[in-house]
Amino acid sequence: MVKNQTKNEEEEKKKAELIQELNQKVAASLWVQFIGQLGEAIYLSQLAAIQPESRGDVKNLVGQWVQTVGQGLEAVGATTQGLTDEQKLLIEAQIQGIQGDALQTIGSALQVVGSQEVLLDDLLTDIEKYSR
Numbered sequence: 001m002v003k004n005q006t007k008n009e010e011e012e013k014k015k016a017e018l019i020q021e022l023n024q025k026v027a028a029s030l031w032v033q034f035i036g037q038l039g040e041a042i043y044l045s046q047l048a049a050i051q052p053e054s055r056g057d058v059k060n061l062v063g064q065w066v067q068t069v070g071q072g073l074e075a076v077g078a079t080t081q082g083l084t085d086e087q088k089l090l091i092e093a094q095i096q097g098i099q100g101d102a103l104q105t106i107g108s109a110l111q112v113v114g115s116q117e118v119l120l121d122d123l124l125t126d127i128e129k130y131s132r
Contacts, residue, residue, distance in 0.1 A: 037064070
């Protein structure tokens with residue numbers, strides 16, 4: 001009986017260590033995504049500064065920045081969850097992750113609307129160009 005209990009405790013300890021390791025990898029992956037999104041937002045902003053923009057382009061750019069902020073919040077939340085055992089901090093970190101997800105969703109929606117506007121503008125321009 002004692003052997004089985006010790007074996008179960010060892011298995012639970014290994015499982016907890018694996019969970020902790022995987023959570024750390026998830027947090028690291030979220031930071032990599034944030035860095036990529038931040039780079040994209042910066043480069044899109046630079047492009048916007050040197051070429052004329054439509055309203056759709058502006059919405060697309062704003063959407064990218066909103067997504068980037070959301071990704072950063074999610075990464076901070078996941079990192080905090082991996083670094084603490086304090087219940088209050090865990091709940092706050094989970095809330096932060098949810099808020100980050102929500103911002104990413106809003107940013108994506110802005111990008112969809114902006115991209116549709118750009119497409120419609122392009123199509124209307126082509127129709128006008130070829131109908132002459």
